[in-house]
Amino acid sequence: MSMIEFHHISFVYNKKDPNRYDAINDINFNIEENDFVALVGKTGSGKSTLVQTLNGLLLPSKGYTKVKDFIVTGDKEVIKKLVKEKKYKKKELKNFSKLRKEVGMVFQFPEYQLFSETVLKDVMFGPKNFGFSEKEAEERAKECLTKVGLDESYYSRSPFELSGGEKRRVAIAGIIASNPSFLVLDEPTVGLDPNGRKEILNLVKKIHEEGTTIIIVTHDMETVMNYANKVIVLKDSKYLGMMKPSELFNKDDIESFSLEVPPFYKFKRLFKEKGYKKDIKEANDLTSLIDVISSNKENNK
Amino acid sequence: MRSDILGKYTPYNSIVHRLDPRFKFFALILLMVIVFLPFGNYTNRFIVLGILSLIIGIIMIVGKVSFKSFFRSLSSLWLMFIFLLIFMFFIPTKGEYPIYSFNENYTLYWDNLLQVLHIIIRLVLMIALTIILTSTTLPMDITYALDWYLTPLKVVKFPTQVVSLTISLALRFIPTLLNEANRIMNAQKSRGVDYNRGFFVAKIKSITTLIIPLLVSCFSRSDELAIAMEARGYDPYKTRSRYKSLHFTYKDLLALLFIILVAGLVITFSILSSTIGGFDDVINFIWGIKTI
Numbered sequence: 001m002s003m004i005e006f007h008h009i010s011f012v013y014n015k016k017d018p019n020r021y022d023a024i025n026d027i028n029f030n031i032e033e034n035d036f037v038a039l040v041g042k043t044g045s046g047k048s049t050l051v052q053t054l055n056g057l058l059l060p061s062k063g064y065t066k067v068k069d070f071i072v073t074g075d076k077e078v079i080k081k082l083v084k085e086k087k088y089k090k091k092e093l094k095n096f097s098k099l100r101k102e103v104g105m106v107f108q109f110p111e112y113q114l115f116s117e118t119v120l121k122d123v124m125f126g127p128k129n130f131g132f133s134e135k136e137a138e139e140r141a142k143e144c145l146t147k148v149g150l151d152e153s154y155y156s157r158s159p160f161e162l163s164g165g166e167k168r169r170v171a172i173a174g175i176i177a178s179n180p181s182f183l184v185l186d187e188p189t190v191g192l193d194p195n196g197r198k199e200i201l202n203l204v205k206k207i208h209e210e211g212t213t214i215i216i217v218t219h220d221m222e223t224v225m226n227y228a229n230k231v232i233v234l235k236d237s238k239y240l241g242m243m244k245p246s247e248l249f250n251k252d253d254i255e256s257f258s259l260e261v262p263p264f265y266k267f268k269r270l271f272k273e274k275g276y277k278k279d280i281k282e283a284n285d286l287t288s289l290i291d292v293i294s295s296n297k298e299n300n301k
Numbered sequence: 302m303r304s305d306i307l308g309k310y311t312p313y314n315s316i317v318h319r320l321d322p323r324f325k326f327f328a329l330i331l332l333m334v335i336v337f338l339p340f341g342n343y344t345n346r347f348i349v350l351g352i353l354s355l356i357i358g359i360i361m362i363v364g365k366v367s368f369k370s371f372f373r374s375l376s377s378l379w380l381m382f383i384f385l386l387i388f389m390f391f392i393p394t395k396g397e398y399p400i401y402s403f404n405e406n407y408t409l410y411w412d413n414l415l416q417v418l419h420i421i422i423r424l425v426l427m428i429a430l431t432i433i434l435t436s437t438t439l440p441m442d443i444t445y446a447l448d449w450y451l452t453p454l455k456v457v458k459f460p461t462q463v464v465s466l467t468i469s470l471a472l473r474f475i476p477t478l479l480n481e482a483n484r485i486m487n488a489q490k491s492r493g494v495d496y497n498r499g500f501f502v503a504k505i506k507s508i509t510t511l512i513i514p515l516l517v518s519c520f521s522r523s524d525e526l527a528i529a530m531e532a533r534g535y536d537p538y539k540t541r542s543r544y545k546s547l548h549f550t551y552k553d554l555l556a557l558l559f560i561i562l563v564a565g566l567v568i569t570f571s572i573l574s575s576t577i578g579g580f581d582d583v584i585n586f587i588w589g590i591k592t593i
Contacts, residue, residue, distance in 0.1 A: 016367075018312050057487050097493060105491035112481075113488035115513040125510075129493025160517060174492065 002030035003213060004054065004182070009063035011049050023049040025237040026063075031215065036208050038224040038245070039217045041234035042258045047217045050234070051184045054215070055103040056096030067182065070099040101130040104180030108187045111167035114159040119145070119170050122159050126178040137177070144173040148203055165196035172200070176207060183207060185216045189223070201227055221262045225249065233257050246284040264289075309476070311436050317364030321553040322442035323449050328560045329434045332357070335567045336426045341574035343415050349567060350422050356563060357429050364437045371432055375425060382421055389413040440472035445547055463537050470526070478519065485514045 008028045013021040024046035031037055039047045052058040053065045059074025066072075071093055073079060082088045107113070116122035123141035124134075132140060145154065148169040154162075159170050168188070176183065185204065189197040197220075205227055208214045218224060224231050224245050231248050233240040235257055248254065249265040261269075268280055268289070283289040317325075336353060340346045361368065390413065398411040434443070448465035455461055486496060489510045496507050577586050 052487070055491055057490060097495065100491055100493055103491075105488070107484060107488050107491075110488065112485055112514050112518055113492065113510075115510050126492040178493070 003033040003068060004031040004215075005066040006030070006050070006053075007063045007066065009050075009053060009060035009065055011046075011053065011058060012061045015061070022237055024060075024234075027234075027239045028063075029232065029239055029242055031213065034208075034211065034213055036205075036214045036227060036229045037216070037242075038228035038231045039215060039234065040219070040221070040224060040231060040257075040259060041240075043219075045234040046237045047234055048186055051105070051186060051215060051217055054182070054184055055100045055105055057105075067099060067103060070096075070102070072096070072099070097130070101178055102180055103182045103184060104175040104178065106172055106175055106183065106185040106188050108190055109168075110171035110175070110188070111159075111164065113171055113174070114167060117158060118156050119150070119159050119162075120155040122170060123174045123177050126174050130178045132178070140177045140179065141173070144177040145170075147176070147206070148173045149199070165192055165199070168192065168196075168200065169203070172203065176212075180212065182213045182215065185214070187217055187219065189218075189220065219260075221249070221260050225262050225264070233259075250281055250284075309436060310439055311365065311367070313365045313437075315364050315437070316552070317360060317433065317437045319552070320437075320556055321547055321549050322438050322446040323547060324549070324553045324557055325434055325438055326443065326446040326450070328556070329430050331560060331564050332430050333427055335564050335571075336423050336430075338567065338571040339575060340571055343412070343419070345570075345574050346419055347422075349570060350419075350426070353567070354422070354426060357426060357433070360433055361429065364433055366433055366436050371429065374432075375428065378421065378424065381424070382417065385417045385420060386414075389417050440475070441469065441545070442547075444469035444472060445543070445545070449547065460538065462539075462541055466537060474522075477522075478515065481518055482511060482515055485511055485518075 006027050006029055008026050010025050010027070011023045013019070013023055027046075027050060039051065041047050049058060053060050053072055054067060056072045059072060062075050064071050064073035064075060064078050071078075071082065071088060073093065079090065079093055082093065083090050114122050116125060120138070120141055123145060124137040127137040127140050128134070142155075145151075150166065150169060150173070154166075154170075159167060162170065172188070183204070188204070189200050192200065201223060204214060204216065216223070216228065228245055230242055231245045232242045233248065240257065248259075249261055254261055264286065268283075271280065278292065280289060280292055283292045332353070336350070340349050361371070390409070392413075400409045400411055400414075402408040438446075444465055447468055448461060451459070451461040451464060486494075489507075490496070494507045494510055496504075496511075499507065573586065
């Protein structure tokens with residue numbers, strides 16, 4: 001059984017209004033445990049809306065999102081059906097605090113969520129809300145701060161006097177401190193310098209290797225290429241498919257998704273266009289590409 | 302993004318939307334004033350307020366103001382209602398209709414309850430009026446209207462353009478800040494804050510998790526904005542030209558006449574009721590004039 005299931009979900013903003021806007025439309029797919037999934041698509045394709053249904057911040061107007069055994073839906077018929085079948089109680093379908101412990105959510109510019117006097121207190125805030133004891137929360141907080149690369153000297157500092165990258169790391173520590181099984185990141189690297197970006201992404205990778213399922217919303221195809229093991233493409237509120245990043249970038253009609261192709265694949269395409277005959281489709285990183293090309297040279301000799 | 306933000310502009314094309322913002326602003330103030338006029342005894346007050354609610358309700362329907370979001374926004378008035386009730390309970394007043402006498406010094410009167418109801422109705426009407434203005438008028442138009450009303454002050458060298466800039470910036474940033482607040486709330490909800498549950502202390506605690514980040518981002522935003530404006534050579538004391546000019550049409554004139562008529566009637570009634578007495582007395586008085 002899949003860990004996250006989207007069952008034909010749709011979401012409409014401002015339903016009875018001239019501003020009505022269908023953010024996502026009949027989206028239906030599953031995400032497996034321990035995946036590192038990247039969610040791509042151009043601005044306004046519904047990526048953020050989709051991930052916000054994962055912890056009940058938004059309730060799908062139609063269909064339902066299932067995370068482990070939790071159901072998120074605002075669809076009255078689905079609720080009626082589930083209650084009738086006695087699988088869920090109505091109250092359970094409206095209380096998301098347990099679900100929110102399972103699904104950590106890192107928004108764009110997560111540093112805006114900081115509010116406590118000290119870094120340590122801020123990181124402890126999440127776990128304490130989810131029922132960890134004071135002591136446990138402190139342990140978790142210290143552990144996570146170490147994980148994000150902030151040492152003891154930071155504990156008693158005010159989060160507002162830190163640099164942008166540090167703030168962001170504190171914010172991420174505050175989310176992983178509640179020990180979620182899923183981590184959803186909505187463009188976590190916006191506004192960071194290349195080094196800061198790399199640090200955050202390597203941190204995410206580390207978290208993933210420790211057994212957390214990662215869902216990352218991004219515009220940065222380098223991230224998709226280097227970190228994700230699956231990529232989901234959304235276009236105009238619709239689901240276009242889930243594939244391996246290399247499959248996506250090797251597609252000939254990738255322009256129709258309005259995605260920016262990473263330089264490596266541009267290079268490969270150019271290579272083909274200039275008349276290179278040998279099949280380089282399987283070579284998805286620099287070393288294997290060089291191997292393929294050099295082996296070809298030997299053959300020519 | 303929240304769809305039910307109180308009094309958010311809705312882009313319909315109703316007659317109320319098309320009216321001149323200067324007129325709408327004037328009408329808002331006028332109607333607010335007459336809602337708060339004294340009308341003598343309680344029968345009078347409730348009859349007049351009833352008629353006014355009817356008129357305001359009709360304007361809301363014509364202007365396609367969503368009743369649903371209006372009533373939802375009123376739900377926060379409950380706290381005020383309870384507070385007022387308690388408050389009124391402890392203020393000893395002399396009324397006409399006693400409910401219960403605790404001792405010879407303290408008697409609870411129906412008048413107290415009616416007083417609370419009266420205050421609440423006035424507040425609701427005031428909120429309704431404000432919502433009509435904001436949901437049928439673009440914020441920029443409201444600023445233009447304000448600017449227009451401030452023009453006479455230019456004679457005494459009052460920097461009206463600074464005031465209108467401040468107002469328009471404040472209005473401009475309401476949706477931005479609401480979005481921001483929404484984003485922060487989502488982030489905090491994901492960290493386990495429940496803004497709906499809990500009472501008083503818990504609520505205040507959860508609100509601080511919203512207010513502090515919001516203030517921080519507010520300050521950084523205003524800093525950035527000031528720098529951006531200076532970088533583009535903005536001088537607050539120069540005369541400014543306008544992208545949109547306002548026109549006062551015959552429709553505005555008709556609406557103005559209607560509002561003045563209503564206001565005139567209500568004000569007359571208010572004066573009459575304060576000098577003559579109850580509703581019946583006023584009716585009798587008018588009838589008397591007629592028969593004479």
